[in-house]
Amino acid sequence: xxxxxxxxxxxxxxxxxxxxxxxxxxxxxxxxxxxxxxxxxxxxxxxxxxxxxxxxxxxxxxxxxxxxxxxxxxxxxxxxxxxxxxxxxxxxxxxxxxxxxxxxxxxxxxxxxxxxxxxxxxxxxxxxxxxxxxxxxxxxxxxxxxxxxxxxxxxxxxxxxxxxxxxxxxxxxxxxxxxxxxxxxxxxxxxxxxxxxxxxxxxxxxxxxxxxxxxxxxxxxxxxxxxxxxxxxxxxxxxxxxxxxxxxxxxxxxxxxxxxxxxxxxxxxxxxxxxxxxxxxxxxxxxxxxxxxxxxxxxxxxxxxxxxxx
Numbered sequence: 001x002x003x004x005x006x007x008x009x010x011x012x013x014x015x016x017x018x019x020x021x022x023x024x025x026x027x028x029x030x031x032x033x034x035x036x037x038x039x040x041x042x043x044x045x046x047x048x049x050x051x052x053x054x055x056x057x058x059x060x061x062x063x064x065x066x067x068x069x070x071x072x073x074x075x076x077x078x079x080x081x082x083x084x085x086x087x088x089x090x091x092x093x094x095x096x097x098x099x100x101x102x103x104x105x106x107x108x109x110x111x112x113x114x115x116x117x118x119x120x121x122x123x124x125x126x127x128x129x130x131x132x133x134x135x136x137x138x139x140x141x142x143x144x145x146x147x148x149x150x151x152x153x154x155x156x157x158x159x160x161x162x163x164x165x166x167x168x169x170x171x172x173x174x175x176x177x178x179x180x181x182x183x184x185x186x187x188x189x190x191x192x193x194x195x196x197x198x199x200x201x202x203x204x205x206x207x208x209x210x211x212x213x214x215x216x217x218x219x220x221x222x223x224x225x226x227x228x229x230x231x232x233x234x235x236x237x238x239x240x241x242x243x244x245x246x247x248x249x250x251x252x253x254x255x256x257x258x259x260x261x262x263x264x265x266x267x268x269x270x271x272x273x274x275x276x277x278x279x280x281x282x283x284x285x286x287x288x289x290x291x292x293x294x295x296x297x298x299x300x301x302x303x304x305x306x307x308x309x310x
Contacts, residue, residue: 002262004293005040005068005133008280009222009273012045019278028062035063038284040070040133042271047072047138049086050118056125068133069126070166070269076115077156080140081105091115116159127163133269134193134220135160138168145173150186157190166220168195175208187215196261198254199224200231207231212257218269219261221254223283225274243276246283248290255290 011034012027021030034041043051051071059069075082076091081103084092094111095104107115126132137156143149157165167187169175174183187194194215197208212221225244230236262268270287272280288294 002265003267004262004270004288004291005267006270006284006288006291006293007038007040007042007272008275008284009042009072009271010044010275010280011041013275013280015275015277015279016281020281028058031059032062035067037281039066040068040269040271042070042072042136042273044072046119047075047080050074050088050091050115051122053122053125056123060125060129060131063131065130068131070133070136070271071123072136072138073156074115074119076104076107076112077119077159078137078139079143079152087111090118113159116156120160120163123163132163134166134218135163136166136168136195136220138195139170141170143169144171145169145179145183153186153192154190157192164191164193164216164218166193166195166218168197168222169208172205172208175211176205180211184213184215191216193218193220196221196257197224198222198226200226200228202228210254210257212254212261214261214264217265218267219258219265220269221258221261221271223270223272223274223280225279226250239276242274243279244274245276245279246274246286248286251283251287251290254287258287258291 011031021033025033031041045051076087083103084095084099084101087104091111091114094108094114104111123132123135137153139149153167169183173179184194192215194213196210196212196219198210198221199207201207201209223246225242225246227241227244230240230243233240258268258270270284272284274280274283285294
């Protein structure tokens with residue numbers, strides 16, 4: 001029987017504090033409260049700065065045995081530009097003494113090696129506890145499909161060793177009609193999880209289409225919202241880009257797709273990244289209900305919660 005894990009891409013969004021978490025809740029208690037309602041979360045803060053082993057230990061202590069954590073890979077590991085003040089002392093030591101730029105875009109191999117090692121070790125307590133889900137490698141829009149980037153993906157898998165990687169592409173060369181089959185075969189060959197996405201679609205085909213595919217025994221679906229107005233708007237904030245509440249009808253479009261993935265895998269992960277207000281919470285609950293996978297425990301927990309428009 002397939003296991004469903006449904007949740008949000010962060011549990012610390014400001015909108016959650018206003019209507020989801022009890023008033024005055026201590027920040028250290030939020031993940032325990034969140035875990036009463038969902039059985040998975042995606043940690044996105046690990047994209048901006050390396051996570052710590054201490055936090056992984058605390059995450060384990062504060063959540064039930066059936067809860068899992070997905071982690072978004074540190075930006076330096078996925079070829080994103082990273083601000084130097086996000087590197088930390090250990091990684092900064094690899095920069096030349098006269099380094100002046102406020103960011104790192106092409107890190108020296110020694111820095112990259114250490115970043116992967118530190119990231120791996122930080123998550124290991126959750127691996128031991130059986131609560132580590134997937135490590136999400138979301139590559140940037142300029143990461144096009146070519147042999148060099150394929151080699152880099154393989155290298156990422158080697159660096160992460162026994163962790164399960166989920167791969168999200170943002171350059172449409174990976175999912176074009178003439179390249180999709182090769183992309184999926186490549187991921188399947190290396191036991192990498194293809195991340196199916198729902199995001200704004202444009203006539204130019206400049207974004208990733210809503211293709212639901214499984215390349216491993218695990219499936220991963222991320223909902224980014226469909227905010228066409230702000231998706232490519234210059235200077236739009238992260239919250240503005242993902243400011244979107246799915247309708248029930250839009251979520252229903254994905255029910256047969258997700259059930260089809262379930263017929264081919266052992267685990268389904270459905271995560272909502274439409275991070276404005278409590279939109280991801282509302283939509284995560286709704287998709288769980290549509291799929292019929294709300295556990296009795298978590299269904300009961302919803303009764304005493306404020307009305308979020310569900």
